[in-house]
Amino acid sequence: MTIADGVKWADLLARVADRQDTEAFAALFGHFAPRVKAFLIKSGADAALAEECAQDVMVTVWKKAAQFDASRASVATWIFTIARNRRIDMLRRDRRPEPEELDWGPEAEPDQLDTLVLQQESERLITAIAELPEKQRIMIERAYFGDLTHSEIAEETGLPLGTIKSRIRLALERLRHSLS
Amino acid sequence: MITHHLNDQLLMAYSAGTLPEAFNLVVATHIAICDECRARLESFDAIGGALIEESLGDAPEQLGSDALAQTLARIKTSTPEPRKRAAAQPPRDRVLPEPLRSYLGGGVDSINWRPVGGGVKQAILPTSENATARMLFIPAGAAVPDHGHAGMELTLVLQGAFADGHDRFARGDIEIADEDLHHQPMAEPGLDCICLAATDAPLRFRGLLPRLAQPFLQI
Ligand SMILES: [Zn+2]
Numbered sequence: 001m002t003i004a005d006g007v008k009w010a011d012l013l014a015r016v017a018d019r020q021d022t023e024a025f026a027a028l029f030g031h032f033a034p035r036v037k038a039f040l041i042k043s044g045a046d047a048a049l050a051e052e053c054a055q056d057v058m059v060t061v062w063k064k065a066a067q068f069d070a071s072r073a074s075v076a077t078w079i080f081t082i083a084r085n086r087r088i089d090m091l092r093r094d095r096r097p098e099p100e101e102l103d104w105g106p107e108a109e110p111d112q113l114d115t116l117v118l119q120q121e122s123e124r125l126i127t128a129i130a131e132l133p134e135k136q137r138i139m140i141e142r143a144y145f146g147d148l149t150h151s152e153i154a155e156e157t158g159l160p161l162g163t164i165k166s167r168i169r170l171a172l173e174r175l176r177h178s179l180s
Numbered sequence: 181m182i183t184h185h186l187n188d189q190l191l192m193a194y195s196a197g198t199l200p201e202a203f204n205l206v207v208a209t210h211i212a213i214c215d216e217c218r219a220r221l222e223s224f225d226a227i228g229g230a231l232i233e234e235s236l237g238d239a240p241e242q243l244g245s246d247a248l249a250q251t252l253a254r255i256k257t258s259t260p261e262p263r264k265r266a267a268a269q270p271p272r273d274r275v276l277p278e279p280l281r282s283y284l285g286g287g288v289d290s291i292n293w294r295p296v297g298g299g300v301k302q303a304i305l306p307t308s309e310n311a312t313a314r315m316l317f318i319p320a321g322a323a324v325p326d327h328g329h330a331g332m333e334l335t336l337v338l339q340g341a342f343a344d345g346h347d348r349f350a351r352g353d354i355e356i357a358d359e360d361l362h363h364q365p366m367a368e369p370g371l372d373c374i375c376l377a378a379t380d381a382p383l384r385f386r387g388l389l390p391r392l393a394q395p396f397l398q399i
Binding site: 022029030035038039047051054055058064066072073080087093095100122129141149150172175 | 192195196205208209226227237
């Protein structure tokens, strides 16, 4: 993915929000629905359930398109949060209440410069994750995809909890460093 | 100013959606009043987004050939939600931010306190059984109840302040304690202290057990 890709997804989503553009939606579907389905399968869903829930996620993307703010998150990040919430329901996990929204003032249009900076940072983050040592990257992926707590990762991998925590800590330090 | 924040482990688990409900409630309530942790959470969500984009980009799971058509058919009958408007929000509660206020069904006045001794009161919140969330009321100048807990305990101050000899915790500050921490926090004089606390193991104030009539007054 490049910065241009990130901007492209944001533009497509804006077309969905502004004119219920089904062609733009189809392009987003083609890119994100298979990733969301893979995410749900990694979380423990079978293929049929994952397919059904991936469709639910994309319906939510359509319905909430107007609430996406390109200066605050990439489209991938925004879809991740929708997919995460759907997974919690799907697996009947604990409720996850959300903090009250900040008062952003009267319906400001997302700032173009903020949007560009955010896309640049998203791109750097993707590169930084790809460049993590494999052991660290796997721990981060398990924490997000495996639907496992750190202790459950310890049980599953047979690694001591301290090792898991230190690998995640090292990974986060690297990611922070690459973003600073 | 908030000086005690959420740690990476809690923020990452909240972002991934793997915490018990009681912990989610404390994390979300802290974020509601802490811009710094709100920004950090957005970074953790961004890691989730980057993983969706890149890690799963290597191994996407193709959907059935009619999946797009099915989804488009569902969309035809759905109504898009409007942009969120700040003006539509109700006035803020000065002590209890959302989502906590909704869990309590109102403000501080609506809390159904139960005494646990020494002037201290608590109210258990309705969450899943994986962890326990409670509101704590500690009169100004009184000791925070001595209680045992086997796992992690989060305490978020919403009004007043307490100090434990090393650190001071005021509104918005969160204390993250594990089973190794032995301390005797005291509410500061002045304002009564109101906290939201979560524990991942059943927690019992010693004052609740009749045979241990000596409550938490061993200060
Ligand atoms: Zn904070």
